[in-house]
Amino acid sequence: MGFSEYYDVVVVGAGHAGCEAALAAARLKLNTIIFTVSINSIALMPCNPNIGGTSKGHLVREIDALGGEMGKNIDKTFIQSKMLNRSKGPAVHSLRAQADKADYSREMRQTLENQDNLTIKQAEVCELIVEDDTVKGVKIFTGGVYYAKAVILCTGTYLKARCLCGEAITYTGPNGLMAANHLSDSLEKAGIELVRFKTGTPARIDSRSIDYSRMTPQYGDDPVIPFSFSTDPASVQKEQVLCYLTYTNENTHKIILENLDRSPLYSGVIEGTGPRYCPSLEDKIVRFKDKERHQLFIEPEGIHTNEMYVSGASSSLPEDVQIRMYHSIPGLENCKIVRNAYAIEYDCINPAQLYPTLEFKKIKNLFAGGQFNGSSGYEEAAAQGLIAGINASMSVLGKEKIIIDRSEGYIGVLIDDLVTKENHEPYRMMTSRSEYRLLLRQDNADQRLMKKGHDIGLVSDEQYEHLLDKVKKIEKEIKRLKNTFVGNDEKINDLLLSLNSTPLNSGASLFELISRPEIDYRSLSEIDTDRKSLPDEVIEQVDIYIKYNGYIERQEKQVEAFKKLEMRKIPFDIDYDDIKSLRLEARQKLKNFRPISIGQASRISGVSPADISVLLVYLKNS
């Protein structure tokens, strides 16, 4: 008979989701234990060596604003940093940082190891303990039982995982780590529906075998902008590594097309569904036949290793084909493959089984986060892990759980899409998924979410005070610019002409001048003699507000209408069979999803506006 222990919160998985979940619960002073099949894989990055990127950078900023760890961790371990899409509007500006993978994992492990109220255990969780539709704990491979008031499943790509490289199949997790082969059966016995998904990764190449003279170096930014709102910008200014750009060519495409029958993806050996927006090289060449070449970025895995990651070339083709495929690429003609590219299949859930709080509808106090919920990506995983960790803690503390809605953050878009839409492939975040992009910028994540993080208890008073002071400075400066007028004198007009801007015929406010596309706050410093020196973060907000406030106000109006429907709650025990005038398809979908609000109901595919009107009338009369 194994022994047993009691905790407030059990977290299964120490990947990007599990780490955020466990830190949140422990920081809210709950006795927490986190399990992983290998302590050496804490916050492992089994795929791309970077954090952030388009829309993913937004998620990292939002995690930071809510009191999560990912932003701080990458600020300590990045080796190159770049603000993407600078030439476009602020809605799609996105920070992306190359990480030293080993440092990233080591730093997160240290944070977990030094966190009060947190215990780390290397052990495979094999069974979920459920009584009366409520989770009671877990059992590990030794038979040991860990009772808990809440359990969070963040098992990533490990459940019944298998890795495929051509005909070669290994029943392991990523990087040859042990797969978790027992928990899936216990979850299905508890009535949880599982699906099979897949994803893939490219080969790792020995840097000494690469001819960089045939590639285009990619430089980091100077100055570097940190991810975390609590990171001192001065602390991240350091020497950065280079990445390199190269391309596939006709020969690469020919090698792949000639061997498609040996690809487990095309021979049907792979059963799991892969991410459309993160396709393997085989997929890209088959789907975009007209494209003569595909971009590939050669990225360092870290500064203490020669391993280079070939971004854009994930594959599951056999080893001999991979060698010819990579050797056909300029600069890789003589490359030595350190790790073969491979695909991985694993069990995860259909997230329609979850509330937007990430709690299972059918099992009380059981929560889930990360790739296990059908998403793909470190950032998507960390965002869900944080919300699951907060809400498991709220349920243990008897406090109200939080829901970030689609107008408040990409985290809201991510979770709402997962639990409300039918996802038949790993879900990856993109800015196009948000209808309020201009409001959900990465630069204002603190103004959107930090109050929530502070109210929950994960953001310090000091940091929240800093935000309130920043907002006060922004508002005060905007007001001053609105009330500071300049005339059409020679000095002003000379400056405007030098900025390729139309000279003034009569007076104008500085606010009006800055709203011109060719002018920004800094370019008026010589004529704005009353201005005080302000922090960069304030100036950035002043510029964005002045330039986009028309669009921002319009989107804020749309959000008001959205919020009204989100506020119209639907009782969980509503009997949809009792609503005779509902169409059959809508009734089935509503019974399956059990949306919590009219707003969520209106986003379920197969539920029409007419069905929503019927539902509104029914709720009004009941």
Ligand SMILES: Cc1cc2nc3c(=O)[nH]c(=O)nc-3n(C[C@H](O)[C@H](O)[C@H](O)COP(=O)(O)OP(=O)(O)OC[C@H]3O[C@@H](n4cnc5c(N)ncnc54)[C@H](O)[C@@H]3O)c2cc1C
């Ligand atoms: C080969 C490969 C390729 C990928 N390609 C991409 C890509 O191209 N683009 C992209 O965005 N993302 C990709 N990813 C996904 C990315 O790695 C994940 O999104 C991210 O790591 C998910 O984080 P997570 O916390 O949900 O799970 P993971 O990082 O997978 O962590 C899961 C954790 O759970 C633990 N665990 C699991 N089951 C048990 C159990 N029963 N008992 C105890 N511990 C358990 C593991 O030890 C681990 O600590 C890829 C992943 C892999 C493996």
